[in-house]
Structures are given as C-alpha cells and as structure tokens.
Amino acid sequence: MKKDWTRREFLKAGSVAVAGALAGVPGRVLADEDGRPIRIGLVGCGSRGTGAVEDALAADPNVHVVALADLFVDRARSCLRYLRTLRLGRELHPGVRVHEDRCFVGFEAYRRLLDVPLDVVLLATPPGFRPIHFEAAVAAEKHVFIEKPVAVDPAGVRRVYLAGEKARERGLSVVAGTQRRHHSGYLETVRRIREGAIGRILGARCFWNQGGLWHRKREAGWSDMEWQVRNWLYFDWLSGDHIVEQHVHNLDVVNWVLGSVPLRAVGSGGREVRTDPVFGNIYDHFAVDFEYPGGIHVLSMCRQMEGTDGAVGELVTGTEGRADPGGWIDGARPWRFEGEVPNPYVAEHAALLASIRRGEPANEARQVAEATMTAILGRHAAYTGEVVEWDALLASDLDFSPPRYEFGDLPVRSVPIPGRS
CATH class of the missing domain: 3.40.50.720 (NAD(P)-binding Rossmann-like Domain)
Structure with a gap:
C-alpha cells in the first residue's frame, strides 16, 4: 500500500x-x-x-x-x-x-x-x-x-x-x-510563547542573511563528481541550495513555535551576484511566504551576498506582544531570558x-525531516514561481540524486528559471 x-x-x-x-x-x-x-x-x-x-x-x-x-x-x-x-x-x-x-x-x-x-x-x-x-x-x-x-x-x-x-x-x-x-534560551522562550505569552500568534518572520562563503578552485585531474563534492555548497543535489542547507535552522524554529508545518508557499529568488559557473546551480537569495494553518503567514528571507546587511533570527507577532524565540518577549508580559546558555x-x-x-x-x-521539507517547499516555490502545496510536493517524484555514485562525468543541471522550471 x-x-x-x-x-x-x-x-x-x-x-x-x-x-x-x-x-x-x-x-x-x-x-x-x-x-x-x-x-x-x-x-x-x-x-x-x-x-x-x-x-x-x-x-x-x-x-x-x-x-x-x-x-x-x-x-x-x-x-x-x-x-x-x-x-x-x-x-x-x-x-x-x-x-x-x-x-x-x-x-x-x-x-x-x-x-x-x-x-x-x-x-x-x-x-x-x-x-x-x-x-x-x-x-x-x-x-x-x-x-x-x-x-x-x-x-x-x-x-x-x-x-x-x-x-x-x-x-x-x-x-x-x-x-x-537544545539552546536554553530558545527552550524557555518557545515554551512561554506556546503557553500564550504573546496571545494568539498572528504571524512570524525568519531570516538568515549574510555574506558569501568559500569555494575551491578546480584542480587538474578532478572529475565532475569530485569537483562538485568538494564544492558541495553550490550544487542542488548536494546542499539543496542555501535555503535548505542553512536557513533550515530558522524554519525549524518557526515550525516548533507554531506546532505545525506549512500548507503551501509562494516565493521568489534568484542568482544576482554569484553568477560564475564555479558557484554551481544554486541561488544567492530567496524570499518566501509560507502559509500555515489558521491563516498564519510567515515571511522567510535568506541571502548570501558580500557587502549586504547581515541578520539571522526569528520574530513572532501575537495579539498581545511579540517575541524573539531566542530569548525575549515584549508586550503585555515582557520578559528576558537571563539564564546560563551551555554550548x-x-x-x-x-x-x-x-x-x-x-x-x-x-x-x-521527524521534526528535522519536517524542517528540511519546509525549506524544500520554499525553494521549489521560488524555483518555479508557483504556489506550491506541501502535500503535492512531498508526494512528488522530485529526486536530485545522480545516476551513479562514482567519480566521472556529471553534468550540472541548469539554474532554475521561475516560470520555466
């Protein structure tokens, strides 16, 4: 069955x-x-x-x-x-x-x-x-x-x-x-949010915006497979793109706070700065609107571009205040986490x-699979330019696996173009 x-x-x-x-x-x-x-x-x-x-x-x-x-x-x-x-x-x-x-x-x-x-x-x-x-x-x-x-x-x-x-x-x-x-500040703050410290949750934002990352120059004798694995951040089949590889942390926090996974997503993204072929076939920025049960919308942003503003975190808004799940609550019941934070x-x-x-x-x-799938949902919404439903995408045959796991030729898939991918 x-x-x-x-x-x-x-x-x-x-x-x-x-x-x-x-x-x-x-x-x-x-x-x-x-x-x-x-x-x-x-x-x-x-x-x-x-x-x-x-x-x-x-x-x-x-x-x-x-x-x-x-x-x-x-x-x-x-x-x-x-x-x-x-x-x-x-x-x-x-x-x-x-x-x-x-x-x-x-x-x-x-x-x-x-x-x-x-x-x-x-x-x-x-x-x-x-x-x-x-x-x-x-x-x-x-x-x-x-x-x-x-x-x-x-x-x-x-x-x-x-x-x-x-x-x-x-x-x-x-x-x-x-x-x-496993962060004591997050554990206590999320507990308070879920117990009603900011009232009924209306929406949230999450973001991972930063500069660029490393890449390794291709050496003589490297096959396509070796070059891609040694530069795994930049290939969809290895990293899933940076919304999946990195921003998954923030999306996991949102799922945790809301106690759910999204119903659907619509988004945009592109490859504005990292256009050289050494950066494989991934995007360098995403902006996604996730819709959760109860009409709750979450704005997700992630970017990897040198010289741009850096911000990493989450913010949740409710009927009686707002909260950073990492350690503070403002509004009717203001509070700051002041405990120790073991590594x-x-x-x-x-x-x-x-x-x-x-x-x-x-x-x-289960929870990390949910977070991963949430990020994949956002990525696919940006890649296609369409409203993407969780159930349909999860049941789909989308599979980035290479035909063989061996050193040799491995063509790079084209960079996705919304409306065509």
Missing part, C-alpha cells in the same frame, strides 16, 4: 513532543555505572563532522571515537590529525582511539565503518548523501547524530521519515543538528548520549 505522504501523516505522531522531552538534559552526562564507554564513528570528516566529534567528546567524559569515514583520503587524514591534538587537561584526549586501519575512504566507506563495533554514528557529509547513510545506520542498529538538513528533495525526506520510524521501533536514539532545540552544539550530543545511557531513546528524525 502506498504511504499517505501528507501533512496529517507528518503531524499525527506529534512532531513537537520531542522538543520538550530532553529539555532537562544537562550540558554534560555521566558515564555508565559499569564504566563502559560509548563508541562513536564519524561519517563525513569535514569541518562540521570534525567539530561534531569534538562536541561529543566535550559532552561526555566516557566517549571513545573509534572510526572515521570520508569520500576523500585527505579529509580523513586531516580530521584524524586534528583529533589527535585534542587535550583533556594537560594530556592528549584519551577518547580519541582511531587507528589508521579504521579510517575508511570512498563511496562505500560508510558501510565499512558500520561493520566496526560501535554504538553511535555521526552523519555529517554533504546533505545529498544523508538519506542513504541514515537508512544504513538504522539498518545496522546504530544510534545516530544526524546533521541538518537531512535531505535535498522530497524523495530523500520520505526515506529519512521512514528510517526514523524504524529507529523508533528498534529503540534507537536519533538526535539532529538543529542546535536551537548548544555540545548540549545536543549530551542529549543523545544521555538518552542512550538512560535507555530512554530520543527521536528527532
């Missing part, structure tokens, strides 16, 4: 319930009484993956990093070199236990890593690979830290959603890299590891 891919299907299990379940998890967790370390492996040895390992080591004093996997040998080696410099006090960190024979390279490296005895897999490759790796990790019965976004197209979102259900059935923990869900990048790993030690599985797969 075909799965009913609708908003109702996404929401029926209560996507916002998990957010509060881990609110009491401290910034660090205690080791098992028997002293058994939690063994972790990393898939994706770039800066985010390397940082995720460092955060996990900071979150729990009894974690061992035992295996690394990456498409490229230079990335795996640089990650290992860095990890071997980490210190705990005056000594080299005892949690770094990776031997060279457990550094795996290539398109199948993740499978070889999953054959290693370990408990947790950190998934931090470019997002286009995420659904494949998540499915494999769950099938191997590993707990998972899954970086955002978790897919780049509806086909990938569906795969993550189903794998997340399997993880739940098997008692596996899944925690996502949407760190605002949320560490706190998300503390939540994952604590859930494993307590035998109380956490599962954030």
